[in-house]
Amino acid sequence: MTDRQDSPTTTASDPAAPETSAPQRRRFLRSATLGAAGAAAAGLLAACSKEPEPAPEKMGKTSEAPAAPAAAVKPSTVVFKIQGSWGAKDIFNEMAEEFVKRVNEMADGRLRVDYLVAGAVVKPFEVMDAVSKGVLDGGHTVPVYWYGKSKVASLFGSGPITGCDANQTLAWIYRGGGQKLYEELLAKLQLDVVGFFAMPMPTQPLGWFKSPIKGAGELQGLKYRTVGLAADLFQEMGAKVTQLPGGEIIPALEKGVIDGFEYNNPTSDMRFGAQDVIKNYMLGSFHQAMEFFEIIFNKKKYQALPKDLQAILRYGV
Known part of the structure; x- marks a missing residue:
């Protein structure tokens, strides 16, 4: 057996x-x-240092800023100029302005009614003609102020004794056919007007006199202011009647043009100073048992309004 030799x-x-x-x-x-x-x-x-590569554009589309939302267009305001038949101090102006306020609030900027006192454009007795001709857009008046055109106008205020007060007469106008007769009268007189009635008034006093009136005989030769059918009545009783608007009454009394007058009610009379120039106020009377305001508009201008604005004017009374 030989010995194995390991590798180095x-x-x-x-x-x-x-x-x-x-x-x-x-x-x-x-x-x-x-x-x-x-x-x-x-x-x-x-x-x-390498330039960034542009993002690939989508085929058929361009990069545009989003469109701004369309602004709401505010409708233009229709303005109606109306004039009253009442002097600057008369309480009836306040009632007219209440009507204007109601209409303007309901119309919400689409219709605005501007109110003017008597004389701003025309005289009190000229309001109906001015509205019919389009000089004014509307008026706050009474039919008795255009009674000279037709005595039938007295049916719609300050008319004959019918046994009805102002509230009952308004019921006849709106529910008993009176409005239709009124419109027929306007058409017959060729008045280009649309009209409505509001605010019934109580029976009016006989008026203010230098001396108390104790009997019908004392009306003979009396220079007296009244209007409408009452003017015909007092003339038949011997009075010398002058028809004047409210604002001209006291100057006429001071100048001796009249000796006595009736206007409408104690508040209105006191507003223009009746109690300062004359002291005898006679209350009981039947010459004007009922009256109410007549609110009128030029027919063409009224009918040109949208139906809802027409309704606001009609029902705002």
Whole structure:
């Protein structure tokens, strides 16, 4: 049996093995690390300096700003100029202005009614004609102020004694066919007007006199102011009647044009100073048992309004 001879091995102590010291290994690792870092930095710089590619556009579409929402168009305001038949101090102006306020609030800016006192455009007795001709868009008046055109106008205020007060007469106008007769009268007189009635008034006093009236005989030769059918009545009783609007009564009394007058009610009479120039106020009378306001509009201008605004004017009374 022969002995096996092992292959020679190399150990660290073998003088034939290459010798590598620790400082050399560290220098090698540091050089390798720096080289890798430099390569990475160079790649990063190259990427940063490269121009970004534009995003691809979608076929058939262009980039546009979104359209702004359409602004709401506010409807224009229709303005109606109406004039009353009442002097500047008369309480009836306040009632007319209440009507105007109601209409303007309901119309919400689409219709505006502007109110003018008597004389601003025409005289009190001229309101009906001015509205019919389109000089005014509307009026706040009474039929007795255009009674001279037709005595039939007295049926719609300050008329004959029928046994009805103002409330009952309004019921006849709106529920008993009176409105239709009124419209027929306007058409017959060729008045281009649409009219409505409102605010029933109580029976009016006989009026103010320099001396108390104790009997019908004392009306003979009396210079007296009244209007409408009452003017015909007092003339038949011997009075010398002058028909005047409210604002002209006191000046006429002071100048001696009249000796006595009736107008409408204690409040209106006091507003223009009746109690300061004459002291005898006679209350009981039947010459004007019922009356109410007549609110009128030019027919063409009224019918040109939308139906809802027409209704506001009609039912605003």
